[in-house]
Amino acid sequence: MVEDALYTDWETIYQENVVKVYRLMFARVGNRPDAEDLTSEVFVKSLPNLTLPLPVIQVHAYINVAIRSVLADHWRRHYGAPLADVEVENIVQPNDVTPSAEGSGRAGRILALLPDRSRAILELRFLRGCSIKEAAREMGVSPGNAKILQYRALRLAAEVGQRMLS
Incomplete structure (x- = not known):
């Protein structure tokens, strides 16, 4: 991924991130209907608040925040309280993950x-x-x-x- 890359349209943001977000949601909730609903919530929450063009890394950071928020809301709705240790991996992979x-x-x-x-x-x-x-x-x-x-x-x-x- 190039650090200077920009997202210039909503469709590209959605197409490049929806599968990653869905997989993460499915891994967390374990069922398809909830994972689909939560994935939609992430994009409904994220996209209106972004002013394009934006750097890819900034959009990914915003989507990660939305994922955490949507998952916390989901757990709160279904279990009465948020889980303190909601584990969310970033959907962005670091540029250089080669260890020394x-x-x-x-x-x-x-x-x-x-x-x-x-x-x-x-x-x-x-x-x-x-x-x-x-x-x-x-x-x-x-x-x-x-x-x-x-x-x-x-x-x-x-x-x-x-x-x-x-």
């Missing part, structure tokens, strides 16, 4: 020092790019348990990383 050799080596050393389950959840989520649901299925646990495993594994990895620096 030093960072990769350090991450590998940290992972090698973790217990098997901690290493497995982190590898599934961050190295293989699995969603929480996919990682849970792969590990044979519930999505809620996978979130807890991930949280604990990240905390443990941070501790191990700190000890390596000391």
Whole structure:
């Protein structure tokens, strides 16, 4: 993606982002009708507030904010309260996601020092790019348990990383 790229019309914004937004919504709510409704809400909320032309990255940032808002509203409507840990990946992929050799080596050393389950959840989520649901299925646990495993594994990895620096 070129940093100077601009969106100049609504149709292009919609066409380039609708599938990503729908997939993300489907992954969060788990059913097609709600995912379709929430995807529409994101664009209904986003598009009227944008004045074109706008940089692509700015439009993506605005859509991400709308996604968070729409998901929080959905959870509030259906479950009475927003979930504090609504996890929304950005629909924008960073321009350069190539890790440095030093960072990769350090991450590998940290992972090698973790217990098997901690290493497995982190590898599934961050190295293989699995969603929480996919990682849970792969590990044979519930999505809620996978979130807890991930949280604990990240905390443990941070501790191990700190000890390596000391």
